[in-house]
Amino acid sequence: MTHGFGNEFSSEDSRCPGSLPEGQNNPQVCPYGLYAEQLSGSAFTCPRPANKRSWLYRILPSVKHKPFTAVPCGNLTENWNEVEPDPNQLRWLPFIVPKSTEKKVDFVAGLHTVCGAGDAKTRNGIAIHVYTCNTSMVDRCFNNSDGDFLIVPQQGEILITTEFGKMMVEPNEICVIQQGMRFSVDVFGETRGYILEVYGAHFELPDLGPIGANGLANPRDFLCPVAWYEDRTVATGYTVINKYQGKLFACQQDFSPFNVVAWHGNYTPYKYNLNNFMVINCVAFDHADPSIFTVLTAKSTRPGVAIADFVIFPPRWGVADRTFRPPYYHRNCMSEFMGLIKGHYEAKEEGFQPGGASLHSIMTPHGPDADCFEKNSVAELQPERVAEGTMAFMFESSFSMAVTKWGLQTCQRVDKSYYQCWEPLRSHFNPNWNNPILV
Numbered sequence: 001m002t003h004g005f006g007n008e009f010s011s012e013d014s015r016c017p018g019s020l021p022e023g024q025n026n027p028q029v030c031p032y033g034l035y036a037e038q039l040s041g042s043a044f045t046c047p048r049p050a051n052k053r054s055w056l057y058r059i060l061p062s063v064k065h066k067p068f069t070a071v072p073c074g075n076l077t078e079n080w081n082e083v084e085p086d087p088n089q090l091r092w093l094p095f096i097v098p099k100s101t102e103k104k105v106d107f108v109a110g111l112h113t114v115c116g117a118g119d120a121k122t123r124n125g126i127a128i129h130v131y132t133c134n135t136s137m138v139d140r141c142f143n144n145s146d147g148d149f150l151i152v153p154q155q156g157e158i159l160i161t162t163e164f165g166k167m168m169v170e171p172n173e174i175c176v177i178q179q180g181m182r183f184s185v186d187v188f189g190e191t192r193g194y195i196l197e198v199y200g201a202h203f204e205l206p207d208l209g210p211i212g213a214n215g216l217a218n219p220r221d222f223l224c225p226v227a228w229y230e231d232r233t234v235a236t237g238y239t240v241i242n243k244y245q246g247k248l249f250a251c252q253q254d255f256s257p258f259n260v261v262a263w264h265g266n267y268t269p270y271k272y273n274l275n276n277f278m279v280i281n282c283v284a285f286d287h288a289d290p291s292i293f294t295v296l297t298a299k300s301t302r303p304g305v306a307i308a309d310f311v312i313f314p315p316r317w318g319v320a321d322r323t324f325r326p327p328y329y330h331r332n333c334m335s336e337f338m339g340l341i342k343g344h345y346e347a348k349e350e351g352f353q354p355g356g357a358s359l360h361s362i363m364t365p366h367g368p369d370a371d372c373f374e375k376n377s378v379a380e381l382q383p384e385r386v387a388e389g390t391m392a393f394m395f396e397s398s399f400s401m402a403v404t405k406w407g408l409q410t411c412q413r414v415d416k417s418y419y420q421c422w423e424p425l426r427s428h429f430n431p432n433w434n435n436p437i438l439v
Contacts, residue, residue, distance in 0.1 A: 001223040001224060001225055002226060003220050004219055005219035005270070006266055007219075010264035011165070011227040012261065013227045013228055013261050019031050019034065020057065020262045020263075021057070025038070032261060034261055034262070035057070035060065036057055037056045037057075037058060038054070038055050038056075039054050039265075040052070040267070041178055052202060052267040053267050055264055056163060056262075056263045057261055057263065058229075058259050058261065059229065059255075060255055062182070062257060064253060064255075065251045066251050068251045069249060071241070071248050072248070074109060074112075075410070076129065078116065078119070078245075081402070083404070083405050083409070086403060087363075088364070088419070089358070089364055089366055090360075090361075091356065091357070091414070092407075092415065093353065093413045094192075094354065094355030094413070095130050095192060095413055097133075097134065097155065098134055098190075100135060104134065105132070105133045106136065106137045106138075106187075107131055108137065108241055108248075111130075111131050112407075113404050114337075114404060114407040115337065116128055116399075116404075117397070117400055117401045119199070120146035120147065120245050122200075123147075124199060125199045126196070126197065127197040128195070129195040130192065130195070132191070133185075134187065134190050135187065139236070139239060140241060141161075141184045141238075141241065142182070142183060142184070142185075142241050143180065143241065143242045144181075144197070145179065145242055145243060145244040146179070146244065146245065146246065147179055147198050148178045148202055149176065149195050149197055151176070151177065151193060152174050152195070152196075152393060153169055153171045153191070154171055154193045154340075154341050154342075155191060155193070156189050156190065156191035156192065158185050158187055158191060159187075160175060160184070162269045163182050163257065163260045164181070164224065164227065164263055165225025165228040166225055167223075167269065172275060173272065173273045174272050175269065175270065175272075176270055177269050178268070178269065179202075184258070194339045194357070194395075196310060198307050200307070201299060203297065203310070204298070205219065206294045206297045206309075214278070215280055216278055216280065216293075217276070217295045221272060221273065222270050222272050224271075227261065227262050227263055228258070230258050230259065231256075231259060232255065234253075234255060234256060237254065238253050238254065238255060238256060239251070240252075272295070274295070277312060279293070279316045282319075282320045282323075283320075287323070290327070290394070293312055295311065295312055296309070300398060305398050306397070307399070308396065310394075310395060311394040311395075312392070312393045313387055313391070313394075314387060315387045316387065317383060317386065318384050318385075318386040319384075324377065326346050326368045326373075326376050327346070329365065330365070330367055331365050332360070332362065332363065333362060333363065333398075335361050335396065335399060335400060336396050337358070337396075338352075338358045338359075338360075338394045339357045339395075340355070340357075341354060341391040341393065342391055343390025343391060345387075345390065345392045346387055346390070350369075351421060352392075361400065361401065367422075369421035369422060370421065370424035370425045
């Protein structure tokens, strides 16, 4: 793999040296008799910093296929009106992974939409999915024409084969497969994870402002694959599954789509190890807002407002003086979907489990449970490691997300007792209190 974020990369499979054309993109005859094909991730006329495209040099072009026909979507949906809105705090127990002895389920068949908002047709919106699967995709690939997938493995590594090469992605790593890129997923047992999908924008690194030139997710720590191809005929038919306008379609072709011998450009899939995140935190008192933990953002057209942010809560030092150190009580103009890759989340050490999730919708109150509040209100404040052995994350969005029927009912994983974690909170109000700082 090669390092960098949004760079101009070039790669050719070592079996075919010199397969990248020199000095031009689209020669009359490409080296090795390859076809030149451009994959554009932005309008041609976007300003250079936002212009995304790559040139692929392939054995056969992707246009060679039979017509697409509609196929069942399973639990993948963009219907945000299946059930009535629910403004309550929501928490899900770990989503169930089907046993391979009972039913073979691959990555596409195991996609389930939990919540979302907006519209793929107008290219403005977000969807949150989970994937639960137990078998690899065989002679099948997936292509998302609607938006970008940010994939967060939680249980089991996944080997992703793309037109640009291969990526092994393990829990505590993430990967992004951008709009239009074909990929297939191999798994090695019962596998589970989360997906953040955005329409109409690509993920980018957040601006650092007064932090300066370095910090948070550094560009050099992102990895993109190197060229790898297979020249394979599939007489029984290779299936290309296309997510288009929220629906699934499939077509047949008689060759593997992973036939790209060489490529160059700045529009690629990539992955990132969350252990490489350089944490910024308070070193005096109070809290910095959780935006300091942003790994990637998909910006909206409003300055400072994201379609979606991917935020993590990694191991770090807590040293704030005179401060209630866990997350504060909060109501927010953003929607907050949280997942747990491993460990115990500091604000709710019980109930919020790896492989589960929570959703605190726009202006829905949330914060530490009663036990966390009582314990940390009297704790002796010493420098301490926070979230050791833990990795929680948040998909935060400016959209008011609706939960799907699968998310609220069909999955049968909603923890209906969630609200009870705040029930023991009691009043500590004392009108005769004397502030020892002022005495």
